[in-house]
Amino acid sequence: MSEGHSTYTPTTGLGRWFDARMPLPRLVYDSFIAYPVPRNLNYMWTFGGILSIMLVSQIVTGIVLAMHYASDTGIAFSSVEKIMRDVNSGWLLRYMHANGASFFFIAVYLHIMRGLYYGSYKAPRELLWILGCIIYLLMMATGFMGYVLPWGQMSFWGATVITGFFTAIPVVGNWIQELLLGGFAVDNPTLNRFFALHYLLPFMIAGVVVLHVWALHVTGQNNPTGIEVKSKTDTVAFTPYATIKDALGMIVFLIFFAYFIFYMPNYLGHPDNYIQADPLKTPAHIVPEWYFLPFYAILRAITFNIGPIDSKLGGVLAMFGAIAVLFVVPWLDTSKVRSAVYRPWYRLFFWIFLVDCIFLGWLGSRPAEGSYVIMAQIATLYYFAFFIVIMPVLGLIETPRRLPNSITEAVLEKNKAGGAVHPEGAAASPEIRG
Known part of the structure; x- marks a missing residue:
């Protein structure tokens, strides 16, 4: 699917000049417009685009929130409250970021399950799958460190419990814990380190995403049948066919996202994390x-x-x-x-x-x-x-x-079983539809 010459043709003199020196428009055209995709992709394949949108949203809101957040144990909790109350649209930015983390993970879990169901990890896509797992691991690290930043009760005690488990590792366990904490207990150095890493890791995720997309364009996309593309009839152009489907999937996903932001902004959070961290008072039940x-x-x-x-x-x-x-x-x-x-x-x-x-x-x-x-x-x-x-x-x-012998054959069989209109104009019989 990645074979073939580019069909991009600049239409203006400026376009030809730019294309000869840095063919960025050609890259975009070949990767997101003319790029051939299997014709039988379903809506489970929209989560790749959804994850890209969520990553951009998390980076943008995170950068703005970092301008107002104070990574100091004495005022971290208050700085979050100040963002909510005094910063223009601060409440929206914070709710977008906090709920965005949850919806980011919802999308990635659905993306992983789709891969497991349709065998998207099989050759020649092993490296594509491994890069996806690396992204997931970086997301978990980013999410854990971000959970500590509001400096609520669950933030503090969650960090205390989870980092404490590293001490179980022989020889290097205590060293790893002290490296993470910046000392012997969760305190100001811990918050500073977690804030710095939480700010850095999303850009690392973006870098691995670029590699992930690159690997995808080399091997081509898997599809619900798991059959490789055998001819041009098995594929359609990414635009408009896949882009319209992706756009619809994104709109539906973002509607649910917006519903949580405006109507249930604290539903996915833990009540104890809206209480300032107190090292002398342990919550009844510590959960991440x-x-x-x-x-x-x-x-x-x-x-x-x-x-x-x-x-x-x-x-x-x-x-x-x-x-x-x-x-x-x-x-x-x-x-x-x-x-x-x-x-x-x-x-x-x-x-x-x-x-x-x-x-x-x-x-x-x-x-x-x-x-x-x-x-x-x-x-x-x-x-x-x-x-x-x-x-x-x-x-x-x-x-x-x-x-099936090909993707096209699978599509035709599905259309026939679903009662699609025949070339003669008559619908399939009830027996065929059943």
Whole structure:
């Protein structure tokens, strides 16, 4: 899909002069206008564009908020209140940024699940997938550090608890914790470091996104059938076909985003984080932001020693392992068929996995006691089993459905089954529609 010569032709003298010296318009034209995309892309493919919009929104609002924020433990909480009350449109900027983080993660989770469902991690797109995982890891680091900046109760104690888990790592654990905190406890150096890194990391994310898009344009986009493009009839131009679909998806997504900003701005936040941090008063139940809850549940699910590994270190390894396993997914899935559309057993286990992730998120918000711990252990077991056992074994024993010969054939079959109008002008019969 990335082969072929550019069809861009400058129409003015200035355009030809500019194109001969720095062909930026040609790059834009070839990448976002004439670029061929599979003709069967559905609305799950709009989340790449949505994530780009959310990243720009987070960077722009973050830069403006940084102009008014004070990274000092004595006045950080007050500076946030001042932004809300005294800065022109400060309340809007803060709500856009805070809720934008949540919607950024909503979009990225849907993007990841789409990749797992349609096999977008398989060759030749392994590097594309790994770059996406790096973006996700950077997002998690950025989100965690941003959560500390308002200097509320949950900010302080969340940072205290999470950084404390690094001490479980032998030899270097205490050094890592002190490096993060800038001392021996969460204090002013911690806030300064987290603010600096929170400001820097989004630009690193933007840099990796450029590499991610570059890798995408080299290998071409995957599609719901998982079949590679075989002819020009399998593709359409990115503009207007994909851009119109992306625009509609973005508008719907931004409507939900706007609803939360204007009508439910504090719904996704924790009530305790609207209380100034107090090192002498511990909240009844310390939890991170909702998008970290599944991994928090996995962390707390390890309540037993595993040989020489104690429960604390085991929990830390399980939490980081839950993220690390995503990097090796391209080599864990042994099936030669990409899309779950043609893999009935994988599709079943995938939907169970999706429910399991949501369940882990709920368990992460519950106290680590009683039946919640047992349920978290079972859910954690299935999480890892899906990648380490189910993916490799299913690829060897599952019999997939027949694949279409081409993307065009799959589109025509879908249109026929859906009762599309025939060339003769008559609609398909009820038997065909059924």
